[in-house]
Amino acid sequence: MTEDLKIGRLSRRDLLRLGLAGGAASLLSACGWKGGKLGRSAFAAAADLNDWVGERLWLSSSRLAPTYELAERTPEGSFPAYFRSRTVPVLADPAAWALEIGGLVARPMRLTLDQIQALPLITYTVKHHCVEGWTAIGTWTGVPLSAVADLVEPLPAARFLRLDSFDVGYSNGFDLASAMHPQTILAYAYNDRPLTPQHGAPLRLYCPIKLGYKMTKYLTRIDWTAERHGGYWEDRGYPWFGGI
């Protein structure tokens, strides 16, 4: 009996303390506290560490993303597609479009869609991973970026790639190892048909070892670079590496 009373007395005082501590913690997070200046540089350091670990420890240049059966494909209407422009980016004159390839390469070139489609193609059915957490399965067809690299002959100083688009300033920086991965392609077909404007026509990057936001759509230029280019979402705080 006496013991029960003692526990009751202690619990009221301690519960009050607990309430105060819990209240302070939830207030901090409710105010959107992001950790201050020190916290932000700690985030940057942690993000750099995770990029480094992702590139140097996790990434295998030969491990392939799992492939799926055609029957497992996500219904096309359920496969999300997005762009930054106010309306779907479309070319005024598709016939005038060509991909510019340059930067630190021995033989810069300009490839039309016909020339790209004349190169040896690969096709695969893979799972698309969005940074938001959703996934969808689709078939992609295109030219391995490594085959294009063989044509333009990157210089030894080139350590990154930069991909640009005609979707209002959307671009991506890319690490060399992921770019030269056998499944990284310049895709011109989705589910066995030419890319639709929603999916990045006429040409987009597809790379099943990266998150979706790393796959530049509506391509205009690819440059091999010595400096690491950020990218549209990367510059706004999303992980640069984005490898999965």
Added chain:
Amino acid sequence: MSESEPAEPAADSDPLEVAVEPAPETAPPPAAPAASVLRHRWPARVTHWANALLLLGMIGSGLQIYGAFPRFGLRGAPPLGPNPFDGYRFPVAVRLGGWLAGGLDWHFALAWPFVVTGLFYLGFLIVSGEWKSLLFRPSDLPKAWAMQLYYLRLKKEHPPQGKHNALQKAAYSFIFVLGVLSTATGFAIYKPVQLAWLTALFGGYERARYWHFLAVWLFVGFTLLHVVLVFVVDPASLRAMITGCYRGRFPSHD
């Protein structure tokens, strides 16, 4: 020394049996003198509170991330399993990071300290031998049942125990396994291609993400029960987890 001055003639020739008085097993808790003992050493206390903060941050940022796609299963496919939070966005007070990228920042920044804390705690348990008083074994099952009956007030006497009772052992063993599983499912959805074997182990990306989310509610449930029991059953244990000193009614060693 004691053998030189036997106060009374020993019935048995073995001096050890004379020295050891059989302890009364009937009612130790109320009669226990309130002597202060060291119940938790600093590695246990530091990792405990570090873990509490890290988990708070991991769950807050995790709920932020969840809001970007508050469903489970492939796009266009039916939901994977029951989810009371289907399509739900958690209130800002329990989210951390402000937006998806901020949530990811927090989540990935805290993940490494969470793993390091867990490994340090595991190392401490092994080196110190503390694991012996925490690990739930099959032989603890009947004791856990007896303890459950006591908590349900179907049994009057508090079953005898060491540092932790059998239900505590079950809870503390479970929570460690949950920590391992939440880390493993986390890696499975962080690197579903590079760690495809791990992702496959949990039934694929979508299922691994589901288990990862389920772990949140097990952590939350554990924590609520844990805190309530601290205040209801053994308030002195709160001080023991802060300073290490314990002046409560339970034994501090097995």
